[in-house]
Each structure stands twice: as C-alpha cells, then as structure tokens.
Amino acid sequence: MKKLIKIASAIVLLIAIIFFSFAPQYLDKSMNKVVLRETFPKNSFYNSISFIADLHCDALLWDRNFLNQHDYGHVDLPRMLQANLAFQVFTIVSKTPRGINIEKNDDHTDQVALLNFAQLKAPANWFSIKTRALNQCNDLHDFAQNSNGKFRVITNKKELQQYIDDRQKNHNLAAGMLGIEGAHCLETELNNLDEFSKAGVRYIGLTHFFDNEWAGSAHGMKKEGLTEKGKQLIKKMTDLHITIDLAHASQKTISDVLRLHNGPVLVSHTRVKGVCDNNRNLTDEQLIAIGKHNGLVGIGLWETAVCGTDAAATAKSIRYVADKIGVDKVGLGSDFDGAIGTHFDVTGLPLIVTALQKEGFTKSEIEQIMGGNIRDFFLRNLPD
Incomplete structure (x- = not known):
C-alpha cells in the first residue's frame, strides 16, 4: 500500500x-496566434514616422517577460523597438467568462482566476480581481525599472512631452501607459479608483464581456446603460483625468455616457458597422457623437473587428472613420495579445502603412493615424 x-x-x-x-x-x-512570421521591410517613410502608437494590448495578462523577445504572441520590448513603435497602451484584463462570445455572457465564471492559478501567481490573485489587476499594473512598472532605460511608463503630460523630446534624439526608446478593460476590478468600491489612478491607469473601459455594477456591456445578459453608481464613477474618473473607454460598452451605456459626459472619450479597440456589421461595432450615429466629443477611435486588427484578416481590412475601416468624423480622430487599437489571432505581430505595422497609402491617405495623414492622433489626444487629456 x-x-x-x-x-x-x-x-x-x-x-x-x-x-x-x-x-x-x-x-x-x-x-495569440500570428499568420505571418517573417521580417517585414520598412521603407524610409515608415522609419521617418516619429511617433507610432497603439491604443490597446493585453500582453500583461500572459506569463511572459516583456523585456525578452519571443517567437510567439504579438508584443514585447525588442519587437516594439524593431517596429519603431514608440507608445503602446497596455490594458488590464482581470476577468473573462467561460465560453466567451460577443452576444451574451454572465459573470458567474472567471477564466483569469484559473489562468493566474496555472501561472503560479500568489493565491490573492485567484480570489481578488482588484489584486490581480493592480499586480499587472505593477508588472509594467517593474519592466520599466529593469529595462536599462529603454522603456518607461507614462502617467502625465510632462512625462509624455519629455519622452517625445528624448525619442527625437534616440529612437531606441519605447514607452507604455496603463488602461483597464472593465471597471469590475474596482470590486464595487468607488474609492478603489484612487489606487488605480496612483498605479498609473489613465483610461478605463466601463465594461468588458459582462454587465457589472457600473454599466451594461454590449455582450452582457441585459445590456442596460449606466447605473447610478456608474454615473458617480464617470464623474470621479473625470476629476482624476482618467479617460472613459467605450469599447465593449452596450448601446445604452454609450448613449448615457455621451449624454452625461462633456469631456473626451475614446474607443480603444473597435470597428464600425458601416464596414463590418455585428453587435460589437459602432454605428454611424455613435461615431458622429464621439467625434463631437473630440474623441478617438482605435481600429482593431482581428477578423471580427474588420471582417478581414489583413492590413487592407483594417485600412478600409480607418478610411470609413476618417471620412465620417475626420482623420484626426482615428488611430490603431490592435488588441494585440488579446487572445486573438492576427495576420501579423507588432513588427508587421509597415503593412498597415502600405495599406493606408493604397487607401489614398497622404503622408501627413498617415503620420496622424499611425500615432500622431494618439500622442496629441493624451497631450491634451492626461493630468498635468
């Protein structure tokens, strides 16, 4: 025995x-599969773009050393530098339901808790959504501290302007900022927002794949709008200069925010019904309202976003947004490392430039789309 x-x-x-x-x-x-694994040629115009930026990447979810280059996934520091990507927003995914889909999900299951268990994270991460979210924030700061000066985390206008000035002298630098997918990581407590603000979070998506105590999700069970607590949340976010991200928000939530909030908004990773019609995408009316709020729309790279798998599909949606609300209000919102398959990783961004040229955009417009608009948005809206 x-x-x-x-x-x-x-x-x-x-x-x-x-x-x-x-x-x-x-x-x-x-x-996080990639179809094309190859070296993508960068022409002189691509290399001359001073500030390439992307609004949405979930790399912090995975047990991967950001400072080392990998032959899988979409983004790490060596590949950012290779791609001339100056600025990447790293978003916190803290909870996703089993059987995740874009139509209807409840909040009864928690796949990120299981992932944290498999990654041998501390037990506090298994049971507290707030703890695991703050730990992802801390991870990005740790990567910056250990990067030998090659990577920094941006939290305010002064830091961003200093980084822009420094990168003009040395392109072997990259920077990131923190965002959140789903305010459920506040764990029902409005004052927890202060902790995330101190951790450097500068935009928050009110919902992710399920309804929460703050607002309805486009993929939730009820898909309702802002709750009374949600209205308090957007006021406090405004006071702290934390931008509202409308990605994954229900139709009612989007309408409520645009009606009650006079400040800027962004949609970090999305697509548009005028090109690719599904439950997740923005209507023309929503685009126009976001434009009136001096907002910013990040166009994604995955198939559900743009009804295609290559750079041409993304460029087509960018053209649609630019024509509707202006070329100064659209940028990249890849959703890299967001548990999605893409045609290319971050080193394939030159393909988007080529596709934008074929759409008839001028060089100055391409510079705006590839990062200038994101740079200018945060120079206007980050805290001093």
Missing part, C-alpha cells in the same frame, strides 16, 4: 510539474 501511495504521489507530482511548466505558455501560444 505504501509503495502504491508513493507511486501515485510521484505521478501526481509529475503531472503538476508538466501542467505548471507548460500550460500557461501553451495557452498563450494557442490564443
């Missing part, structure tokens, strides 16, 4: 070692 127990224990230990050693990386590789 003792021998059988020892054998069984050894088998269990071996299974655990295999699981914890390989499962997190397997999930990352299988969920």
